[in-house]
Amino acid sequence: MNKLFSQLLVALLLPLSLSAQTMETDKSYRMGKLENGLTYYIRHNSKEPNLADFYIAQRVGSILEEPRQRGLAHFLEHMAFNGTKNFQGKGSSLGVVPWCESIGVKFGTNLNAYTSVEQTVYNVSAVPVKREGIVDSTLLILHDWSHFLLLNDDEIDKERGVIHEEWRTRRAGMAVQRMMERVLPVVYKGTKYEDCLPIGSMDIVDNFPYKDLRDYYQKWYRPDLQAIIVVGDIDVDKMEQKIRRTFADVPKPTNPAERVYYPVADNDKMIVAIDKDTEQPIMLVNLYMKQEATPDSEKNLVATARKSYVTELVTSMINSRLADIKRQATPPFHSASVGAGQFLISKTKDAFSLSFGCLQENVKGSFQAAIAETQRARLHGFTESELQRAKAGFLKAAERRYTERNDRRNRYFVKAALQNFLASEPITTAEYDYKLMQQFDKEVTLADVNKEVAELVSNKNQVLTIYAPDKPNFPIADAKTFEKYVLDAQAKKYEPYKEESAGKQLIVKLPKKGKIKSEQNWGKFGAKKLVLSNGVEVYVKPTDYAKDQISMRFFGEGGTSLYPDTDALNFHMLTSAITDAGVGKFDNVQLSRMLSGKSVRISPSIGYETQAINGNSSVKDLQTLLELTYLYFTAPRKDAEKFKGSIATMRSFLKNREANPQVAYNDSVSAILYGNHPRLQSIKTSNIDRVSYDRIWQIYNERFSDASGFKMVLVGNINMEKLRPLLCQYVATLPSKGKRDTVKDTYPAVRNANETHTFKKKMNTPSTLVSIFYTFDEPYTAKADLALDVFKRVLTIAYTDSIREEKGGTYGVSVQSELDRNSKPTTLIKIGFRTDPAKYEMLMPIVYRQIENIANNGPLAESMAKVKTYLLKAYQQNAITNNYWDYVIYNNLRHGVDFHTGYEDLLNGITAQDIQQIAKDMLKSNRRIEITMMPE
Numbered sequence: 043m044n045k046l047f048s049q050l051l052v053a054l055l056l057p058l059s060l061s062a063q064t065m066e067t068d069k070s071y072r073m074g075k076l077e078n079g080l081t082y083y084i085r086h087n088s089k090e091p092n093l094a095d096f097y098i099a100q101r102v103g104s105i106l107e108e109p110r111q112r113g114l115a116h117f118l119e120h121m122a123f124n125g126t127k128n129f130q131g132k133g134s135s136l137g138v139v140p141w142c143e144s145i146g147v148k149f150g151t152n153l154n155a156y157t158s159v160e161q162t163v164y165n166v167s168a169v170p171v172k173r174e175g176i177v178d179s180t181l182l183i184l185h186d187w188s189h190f191l192l193l194n195d196d197e198i199d200k201e202r203g204v205i206h207e208e209w210r211t212r213r214a215g216m217a218v219q220r221m222m223e224r225v226l227p228v229v230y231k232g233t234k235y236e237d238c239l240p241i242g243s244m245d246i247v248d249n250f251p252y253k254d255l256r257d258y259y260q261k262w263y264r265p266d267l268q269a270i271i272v273v274g275d276i277d278v279d280k281m282e283q284k285i286r287r288t289f290a291d292v293p294k295p296t297n298p299a300e301r302v303y304y305p306v307a308d309n310d311k312m313i314v315a316i317d318k319d320t321e322q323p324i325m326l327v328n329l330y331m332k333q334e335a336t337p338d339s340e341k342n343l344v345a346t347a348r349k350s351y352v353t354e355l356v357t358s359m360i361n362s363r364l365a366d367i368k369r370q371a372t373p374p375f376h377s378a379s380v381g382a383g384q385f386l387i388s389k390t391k392d393a394f395s396l397s398f399g400c401l402q403e404n405v406k407g408s409f410q411a412a413i414a415e416t417q418r419a420r421l422h423g424f425t426e427s428e429l430q431r432a433k434a435g436f437l438k439a440a441e442r443r444y445t446e447r448n449d450r451r452n453r454y455f456v457k458a459a460l461q462n463f464l465a466s467e468p469i470t471t472a473e474y475d476y477k478l479m480q481q482f483d484k485e486v487t488l489a490d491v492n493k494e495v496a497e498l499v500s501n502k503n504q505v506l507t508i509y510a511p512d513k514p515n516f517p518i519a520d521a522k523t524f525e526k527y528v529l530d531a532q533a534k535k536y537e538p539y540k541e542e543s544a545g546k547q548l549i550v551k552l553p554k555k556g557k558i559k560s561e562q563n564w565g566k567f568g569a570k571k572l573v574l575s576n577g578v579e580v581y582v583k584p585t586d587y588a589k590d591q592i593s594m595r596f597f598g599e600g601g602t603s604l605y606p607d608t609d610a611l612n613f614h615m616l617t618s619a620i621t622d623a624g625v626g627k628f629d630n631v632q633l634s635r636m637l638s639g640k641s642v643r644i645s646p647s648i649g650y651e652t653q654a655i656n657g658n659s660s661v662k663d664l665q666t667l668l669e670l671t672y673l674y675f676t677a678p679r680k681d682a683e684k685f686k687g688s689i690a691t692m693r694s695f696l697k698n699r700e701a702n703p704q705v706a707y708n709d710s711v712s713a714i715l716y717g718n719h720p721r722l723q724s725i726k727t728s729n730i731d732r733v734s735y736d737r738i739w740q741i742y743n744e745r746f747s748d749a750s751g752f753k754m755v756l757v758g759n760i761n762m763e764k765l766r767p768l769l770c771q772y773v774a775t776l777p778s779k780g781k782r783d784t785v786k787d788t789y790p791a792v793r794n795a796n797e798t799h800t801f802k803k804k805m806n807t808p809s810t811l812v813s814i815f816y817t818f819d820e821p822y823t824a825k826a827d828l829a830l831d832v833f834k835r836v837l838t839i840a841y842t843d844s845i846r847e848e849k850g851g852t853y854g855v856s857v858q859s860e861l862d863r864n865s866k867p868t869t870l871i872k873i874g875f876r877t878d879p880a881k882y883e884m885l886m887p888i889v890y891r892q893i894e895n896i897a898n899n900g901p902l903a904e905s906m907a908k909v910k911t912y913l914l915k916a917y918q919q920n921a922i923t924n925n926y927w928d929y930v931i932y933n934n935l936r937h938g939v940d941f942h943t944g945y946e947d948l949l950n951g952i953t954a955q956d957i958q959q960i961a962k963d964m965l966k967s968n969r970r971i972e973i974t975m976m977p978e
Contacts, residue, residue, distance in 0.1 A: 063344040065468040065478075071459065072278050076286060078294035079266030080188070083459040084281050085273045087452050090919065094177075094274025095167040095452040098184045099463050101301060102262040103160045104240040113242015114250065114258050116157040117205055121255070122164060123149075124197040126186030138183055142166060144904070145176055146911035149842070150854075157240045159387045160303075161464050167453070170915065171276055181270075181288045188268055189292045191259060195252055203850020205247050211853045211876050212241065213807040215704060218326065220806060221317040221509045226387070228315035229505055234304045235388050264295045269463040273455045306391040308332060312504040312528065314521040318512035321806055323699040324376055325400040325510045325518075327409070329528060330393040332385055332503040338466035344478070347468075349494075351436070351482045353382050356495045358432045359424050362634070363415045363539065369622065369630040372687035374411035375399055376695060382498060385505075389465075393505075394498040401694045402516055406527055413531035420499040422538040423492030433483050434639025440479035442641060442660055445590040447472035501532050511698040545636065548626060548669045556774025558766060567931055567942060570762070572769065576778035580754045580769060581935065583927050584762065590641075590660045592758030593928050596671055596773075597654035597936075598751050600783035605741060607720045607788070611733050612741065614725050615688075617647045619738045622688060623681035626673040630684075642666050646674045646746070651785045651864065652936075653745035661759050668772040675746050675776050678739075685735045696727045703803045707811055707975045714799050714973055715815060719790040751782035755931050757924045791866040792817045798972040808977035810882045814873040814889065818967035820960070822863035824939050829952050830869065833960045834859045835909040836901045837873075840892040845875070851885045852877045863937060871964060879976055897961035900954040910949055917945055 072084040104115040123138050124131070131137025136144070142153045147169055155164040164187050169180050213220055223239060230236040270289065272281055309332075340346050357380050364378040376399030385393035396416055400408035461467035470478075506528060510518045519527075557575040564571040569583040602613050624630040644657030644667060655674050659667040699705055712722050723729070754773060756765070792815065820826045834857040841855035855875040861868055877885055920926040921942075930942045964970075 064342050065344060065347060065470055066474045068458070068469045068471045068474075070471070071455075071469055072282055074282070076265065076289060078289070078292055079264075080289050080292060081269040081463060082282070082285050082289075083269060083271045083273075083463070084276070084278050084285070085455050085459070086276060086278050087273055087450065087455055088275050089448070089450060090168070090274060090452055090922075092170055092172050092275055093168050093452070093915075093919070094171045094272060094276050095165065095456050096169060096180050096184055097163060097165045097269075097271040097456055097460070098187050099269045099271065099460055100162040100263065101160070101267040101464060103158050103162055104242065105159045105234055105238045105304065106262055106301075107238070107242070107258065108254075110246065110250070111254050111258050112237065113205070113240070113244075113247045114255050115162065115262075116240040116242060117201065117247060118191075118255060118259055118263075119155045119157045119162055119164070120201050120205060121193055121197065122155065122187050122191055123153075124201060125192035125194055126183070127190035127192065128182050128186055130192065138186075140904075141179065142183075143839075143908040143912070145170055146908075146915040148908075148912045159235075159238055159240065160389050163460065163464075165456075168915065168919065169274075171274060177276070177281075178284065178288075181272075181284055184270055185288050185292065188265065188289065189263060191263075193252070193256055193259065198252055198255065200847065200850050202248055204846055204853065205241075206244055207851065207877060208853040209241050209244055209247070210807060210809050210878065214805065214809045214811075214876060217319040217322040217702075217806070218509055221319050221322070224317045225315040225507050225509075229313060229386065229507065230306065230388070233306060235306065235386075238387070261299055264298060265289070265292050266295065266298060267301060269459070271456055271459045271463075273452045273459070303390050304388075306332070306385065306388045308503050309505070312506060312525050314506045314508075314525050316508045316510065316518065316521060316524070318510045318518060319806060320512045320804075321702045322509055322511045323697075323702065324402070324695055325405060325408075325508065325516075327398050327400060327412075327509075328507045329396045329413070330385060330505040330507075331395075331498070331500050332391055332393045332505065333498075333500070335384070335390055335392040341466045342468045347478060348482055348486070351479070352486055352490055352494045353498065354436065355429065355432045355486070355491050356419070356424075356498060357382050358435065359428045359491070360415055360419050360495075362428070362432070363419075364412070365634065366631045367411065367415070369634075369684075370687065371681070371683040373691060374404070375401060375408040376691060378412045378415075380416065394500070401691070402511075402697055403694060405519070409524075409527040410531050413528060414534070414536060416499045417532055417534065418536040418539055419495045420501075421536055423495060424488065425539060425541065426488055427541070427543070428539075429488050429491060431635065431638035433486070437479055437483050438639050438641055438660075440476045442590045444472045444476035445661075446588055449588045504528070511701075513698050513701070516698065541635075542632070545627065545632070548628070548636065548666070548673060550627075552771060553775040555767075555770045557770060558774070566934065566940075567927060569931060572766075574769060574774035576749055576774055576776055577780075578749050578752050578754060578773055578776065578778070580756065580773065581931055582760060582762070582765065583755075583757045583931065584760045585758060585924055585927065587758075587922050587924055589759055591658065591924055592661060592664050592667070592756060592760060593658045593924050594667060594671070595654060595656050595755040595928060595932055597652045597656075597753060597932075598745075598749070598783070599652060599785055600745065601649050601651045601653055601785065602741075603650055603786040603788050604783060605788075609737065609741065610721045610723055611725060611729060612738050613648070615685075615692075615733050616738050616741065617645070618688065619685050619735060620646055620674075620678055620742055623679040623684055625670065625679050626677045627679075629679065629681065637666070640666055642670070644670045644674070646678075646742075648741070648745050650789055655746075658758075661761075664760075664765070665768055665772075668768050672772040672776065675749065678742060678746070680739055682735055685738075689730060689733065692725070693727060693730055696725065696730065700726065703805050703811075703975065706803055707973075710799075710801065710975070711813060711973050715792050715971060716790045717793050721788070721790055747777065748779045748781055749776040750778045750780050752776075753935055755928055755935070757928045757931070785864060787864070787866075789864070792870065792969070793971070794969055796968045796970050798974070800974045800976060802976045802978045805977045808879060809876050810879045810977070811876050811975045812874060812882070812886075812889075813973050815971045815973075816871045816873075816964045816967065817867045817969045818869050818963045819867040820861060820869045820963065822861060822868055822937070822939070824941055825948055825952070827861050827939070827941070828948055829956045829960060830859045830861055830871075832906070832909050832913070832949075832952050833896075833901075833957050834871065835912075836905045836957055837892060837896065839905045839908065840895070840902075841873075841875075841889070844888050844892060845885055849881070849885065849888070851881045851888075855889075867967075867969070869963075882974070882976075893961055893964060896958060897965050900958040903954070906954055906957070910952070913949055914946060917949075 227236040378398035385391040398412040572580040641660035
């Protein structure tokens with residue numbers, strides 16, 4: 043009796059113990075709080091030598107605005123870069139942006155901020171911290187952002203235009219953004235959330251009294267709602283002393299306003315919100331089932347982590363089923379996925395969500411098919427094989443994070459601190475996470491996930507949002523009809539899920555191994571060169587930058603340049619037609635299952651100049667990566683029915699796409715630049731039927747039938763002893779016929795013209811879109827490429843100062859450059875921006891004047907210094923990544939250019955005269971094409 047009682051007591055206490063057990067905190071963080079309430083997080087990380095990231099996070103966002111302040115939380119974020127107590131930007135005092143760029147911290151890349159509904163975060167990242175003065179000044183910037191912004195009247199007025207252009211840029215390019223603004227008042231009726239998106243009201247932005255902005259600032263920017271985060275190659279003790287000293291004078295608020303987190307009510311009847319837009323290409327549907335959010339006080343519990351793991355397993359398994367349906371020959375929707383987390387924009391309510399894109403020809407069928415999988419899982423749960431695959435994927439991801447725990451960049455640790463301060467998420471180590479994942483992997487059963495899915499897919503507390511095209515040929519049902527679609531699909535009975543078992547071997551019969559003919563140090567970039575028996579050259583650079591990462595490029599010359607213009611439409615669909623079919627004996631569904639639990643990505647492609655199979659894998663999965671490479675070369679899979687379905691889906695998508703002004707603009711740019719060249723035609727409903735699967739299949743097999751001349755680049759944590767037999771088995775055995783192709787000159791040249799084109803298009807958000815193209819010849823050398831990069835950055839600074847900051851004329855001017863030895867001419871520079879139609883005439887002379895200024899007077903010395911300092915720092919950061927070395931080796935093999943050796947000397951050798959000459963070459967070429975789209 044006593045033994046039975048003891049066993050029962052233990053059983054009762056086990057769940058109680060788990061529910062009370064807290065997560066282990068990562069002790070590498072130094073955390074504390076000043077007397078004024080300011081929180082701080084400090085962590086040493088040596089992965090980025092001599093660099094550190096500095097953040098200030100605030101638990102305030104647009105939800106806290108008064109009605110007269112709509113948009114001012116975001117406006118205030120902009121003002122932090124326009125004058126602070128110690129960085130006034132006047133006289134001898136540099137502003138925040140000029141000072142940061144003087145030390146290589148680039149505005150928009152390393153120096154930035156964001157405002158959301160509940161939070162505002164600023165960052166000064168990749169700061170060189172060797173000099174104490176730089177560290178002190180960076181902390182001083184955060185100090186000023188905390189409580190010492192100037193908010194001068196004239197700076198506020200100048201920023202109104204920038205904010206308005208940001209609004210224009212975001213709305214003009216995203217129909218969903220416009221529709222969401224109109225849907226939220228229905229979804230959140232009667233709450234603060236119905237009108238709280240950070241961009242706000244442009245009427246208020248353009249006209250608010252200065253006091254309204256200052257009131258918001260004084261009320262909400264205060265230390266009890268702020269955290270300082272510093273992560274990088276720093277001394278933690280010294281940094282803590284600096285933080286305590288620097289922020290001691292930030293005043294503690296007296297009688298501070300309460301920081302309220304606004305609740306969201308439940309609803310018995312489904313809320314349905316429908317909106318239409320003429321620029322929306324397909325109908326997007328979101329079905330939410332609202333649930334209670336996890337209280338902050340429980341987020342540090344092991345039981346909460348376990349529940350989150352089970353939830354993620356559920357959503358992963360449903361998403362796998364939906365992805366399998368999408369891979370069918372004739373999928374019933376464009377795409378579909380589920381998720382679980384925050385409900386739309388409200389922190390205080392969670393939701394299970396189903397999102398899918400409807401086929402125009404069968405909207406009801408898309409509803410039925412997408413909802414069916416959530417209900418099938420709700421009624422019958424999952425299979426053991428599904429659970430094991432999902433578990434394997436999560437365990438593999440945790441193992442990889444553990445293996446690479448010492449390879450993390452600063453931003454990884456910053457993100458953990460941000461999540462802790464802003465969302466009360468625990469800060470744990472990769473070791474602890476892996477141990478916990480191993481524990482959950484053993485503990486969680488099929489019954490656990492089946493119970494969880496029945497709770498998640500509750501069919502209660504539902505919200506349905508629909509973003510639809512506003513087109514005469516696409517009639518939209520009313521709210522009652524859409525609600526009935528959902529309820530009818532949820533009321534149906536469904537059969538349990540069934541799946542075919544996938545094979546266990548990618549290649550059943552292995553080819554006879556080839557050989558390594560030679561192996562030697564390449565003499566470049568610390569890489570080895572191996573020549574295989576079939577002539578394939580393999581270049582290997584072992585690194586330890588990421589302990590569980592290997593990247594691969596496998597490429598040959600020729601590409602689509604070898605084919606006539608009449609194949610242009612086939613080129614568009616070539617890659618997807620091959621990858622969607624699967625490979626070898628596996629269709630795409632079977633292949634996905636076969637690869638579950640493995641960390642491997644691979645994709646064959648055919649570009650203009652090359653055909654390639656590129657991918658990456660974990661160290662353990664390198665064999666799988668090379669097996670797939672072998673199969674895509676020797677055993678691509680043909681699936682005409684799948685391709686037929688893809689064409690049908692694409693046709694449905696294209697029906698409404700052409701009404702989008704951006705699509706019309708891109709088509710016009712291509713037509714004007716290249717004279718309506720047939721090789722550059724885009725796929726439309728009018729020509730999609732001319733795409734030929736048989737021709738695609740023929741082209742692919744021709745490009746991948748002969749490995750002669752192919753080169754492979756492998757970079758990462760590579761064990762040469764293990765690599766050699768894999769190369770002999772899977773690469774040396776590829777067919778080789780001795781034929782080597784070269785790139786043919788079939789790509790159209792930009793027209794030799796000096797002209798301006800303007801046209802009008804109906805727009806929902808009126809704006810003017812401008813692109814200016816210059817083409818001219820520069821020699822294809824490493825120095826010319828680098829000088830062009832410096833030039834575009836110098837010109838960008840000039841435009842930021844003159845057009846964005848001084849005139850408030852645009853959110854940003856983009857300057858892009860391209861140097862290609864196979865292009866005629868070799869050099870292309872594009873200048874592009876979006877603006878208010880009323881400002882177009884004012885801005886265009888400034889655009890051209892900045893180029894003329896550089897051509898006549900050379901670049902500003904300070905701009906040259908900023909760009910060089912940034913590029914040198916970026917080079918040092920990039921040089922400890924696998925992607926960098928993959929890029930360097932690839933370009934050396936393809937173009938004979940060395941972008942690495944002597945980079946610092948090359949950069950320092952770029953003179954103001956070199957940059958001035960580029961501007962002169964632009965202007966004297968007399969090859970300028972300006973293309974402008976205006977609203978009707």
